[in-house]
Structure formats: structure tokens, C-alpha cells
Amino acid sequence: MDNVRVLIIDDSSVMRKIVERSLRQAAINLATVLEAGNGVEALAVLNKEQVDLIFCDINMPVMDGLEFLQQLPGVANAKGAQVVMITTEGGESHVARALQSGAKGYMRKPFTADQVKEHVLPLLV
Amino acid sequence: MKPMNTMTSKLDLSNERESWPPLLGLAAREVFESMLGSSLEPGPDSFNEEEFDITAMVGLAGRICGILTLRCTVEAATLMSSKMLGIDAAEAGPQMYDAFGEVCNMVAGNFKNKIAGIDDATMLSVPTVITGADYSLRALTDSGKIEINLLFESFPLIISLQVHS
Numbered sequence: 001m002d003n004v005r006v007l008i009i010d011d012s013s014v015m016r017k018i019v020e021r022s023l024r025q026a027a028i029n030l031a032t033v034l035e036a037g038n039g040v041e042a043l044a045v046l047n048k049e050q051v052d053l054i055f056c057d058i059n060m061p062v063m064d065g066l067e068f069l070q071q072l073p074g075v076a077n078a079k080g081a082q083v084v085m086i087t088t089e090g091g092e093s094h095v096a097r098a099l100q101s102g103a104k105g106y107m108r109k110p111f112t113a114d115q116v117k118e119h120v121l122p123l124l125v
Numbered sequence: 126m127k128p129m130n131t132m133t134s135k136l137d138l139s140n141e142r143e144s145w146p147p148l149l150g151l152a153a154r155e156v157f158e159s160m161l162g163s164s165l166e167p168g169p170d171s172f173n174e175e176e177f178d179i180t181a182m183v184g185l186a187g188r189i190c191g192i193l194t195l196r197c198t199v200e201a202a203t204l205m206s207s208k209m210l211g212i213d214a215a216e217a218g219p220q221m222y223d224a225f226g227e228v229c230n231m232v233a234g235n236f237k238n239k240i241a242g243i244d245d246a247t248m249l250s251v252p253t254v255i256t257g258a259d260y261s262l263r264a265l266t267d268s269g270k271i272e273i274n275l276l277f278e279s280f281p282l283i284i285s286l287q288v289h290s
Contacts, residue, residue: 014223021211088234093245108238109231110159
């Protein structure tokens with residue numbers, strides 16, 4: 001898929017930049033890169049913008065990634081968007097909860113651009 | 126019975142601690158290779174720690190309670206942020222603090238992911254970064270300290286884990 005519209009949700013601005021850089025290194029053609037610092041900010045972004053792909057941290061203040069996932073089915077602009085969770089918290093229970101809540105993928109930090117590509121490309125066909 | 130389980134868990138964890146230094150080193154190497162494209166090399170037995178003027182800390186709470194720190198020079202931390210973000214060191218600016226904290230966070234997370242049975246039961250704090258060298262750190266720990274001396278692009282780097290049993 002070309003011209004991917006992506007939303008990157010992480011309370012660390014540095015980590016948001018790293019995810020964007022990894023997507024570009026993975027040769028994923030990004031049309032729009034939107035950012036949010038937590039789930040509430042992300043929902044506000046999605047009120048205005050439509051996206052194809054969402055990268056979401058789990059542990060964030062205000063609204064964490066799992067609560068954001070639970071809110072997502074009611075968001076029109078996120079219909080059909082693929083969600084990949086990305087976090088240092090890699091426990092089995094976190095993975096299971098994220099996948100049960102609708103995430104299509106789960107990546108643990110640290111990650112390489114190749115791993116990003118491996119996770120994302122199958123979701124964009 | 127709960128008390129027995131608790132005691133068994135503590136004993137198991139205590140026995141596992143011998144494997145922690147290599148796992149901590151491996152966790153750090155993986156973070157630096159994946160996120161910075163740099164190989165960490167083993168360092169000498171001791172460094173001149175007076176030259177270290179930045180420290181990143183992440184707390185662990187739960188099955189493992191303690192604190193993980195990364196110490197190095199601001200110059201080294203700036204290089205880490207430039208490599209991680211793909212920018213010139215001169216452009217790193219205040220992002221350096223966040224990037225250095227994230228490196229510490231990822232080392233702590235990757236380390237706990239490598240220890241069976243503690244991942245879901247141990248949480249990480251948000252990272253804290255301290256600049257300057259004139260301070261002493263006292264943590265409520267009683268199980269000694271794992272300390273690994275490394276070289277990052279020829280810069281000295283110390284990774285420490287202090288654990289409270």
C-alpha cells in the first residue's frame with residue numbers, strides 16, 4: 001500500500017520519532033504521520049483525521065494503550081485501521097490483552113527497521 | 126499454600142541471579158545494536174567515574190524491586206541520541222535527555238523480558254535523567270549491585286542494577 005496514513009501514539013516524543021524513522025527505513029511510503037502523546041490525544045486526532053495504521057504504546061498517562069484500543073471501535077476515522085502495539089512491557093498477559101482488544105500486531109522494544117517491515121507489510125496489503 | 130509459594134519464588138529468583146550479569150549485558154547489547162546501530166564492547170575493570178556527568182535511571186517494582194542506571198558522559202549520551210534519531214549530534218539538543226532515558230528504559234525492559242516469570246510481575250517506572258557528577262545515589266537495596274563496564278563508540282558506559290530482595 002502506498003501513501004499510508006499513520007498515527008503514532010507514545011508519551012515519549014523521542015520514541016514517536018524513532019517509530020517514524022523505522023517506518024521510513026522499512027521503505028513504507030508514508031503520506032501522513034500524525035502523533036499523539038496518549039490515548040485521549042489520539043482520539044482527538046482521530047476525530048479529525050482518517051488513518052490506515054496506528055502504532056500505540058501501552059503504558060501512557062491519562063489513557064493507556066489498552067483503554068485506547070477499547071475505545072477504537074466507535075471511531076469512524078479508524079475503521080479499517082490496523083493497530084500495532086509497541087512497548088517495553090512484553091509480558092504474555094500484555095500481548096494477550098492487546099490482541100483480544102483488537103490489535104493486529106505486537107512489537108517489543110528494542111526493534112529494528114526490518115522487524116517493523118516484517119510486522120507492518122502484511123497488514124497493509 | 127501462599128507462604129510456601131512466596132518462599133519458593135524468592136529462592137528461585139535468588140538462584141537465578143548468577144545469570145543476571147550476562148543477561149543484563151545481552152539486553153544492553155541488543156538495545157544498542159537494534160536502536161542505535163552500535164556494538165557495545167567490554168570495558169576495562171574500572172573507569173574514571175568523575176568524568177561521568179549524566180545518569181539515567183529506571184525503577185523496577187514487583188517481583189524484582191530495584192533500580193537500573195546508565196552512566197556516561199553527556200558527549201556519549203548526545204551521540205546515543207543522534208544515532209537513535211538519525212540526526213547530527215549538534216541537532217540533538219534537549220532531545221538528548223529523553224533519548225538517553227529511553228535507552229535506559231529499553232535496557233531495563235529488555236532485561237526483565239529475559240528473566241522467566243518476572244515479566245508480567247515487574248513494572249518499570251518512567252525514566253529519570255540526572256545531569257552532573259556531584260551526587261550520591263542511595264537506593265533501598267540489600268542484594269548487592271551488578272555493574273557492567275562497557276564501551277560505546279569508545280566512550281565509557283556503566284550499567285548498574287541494584288536489587289532489593
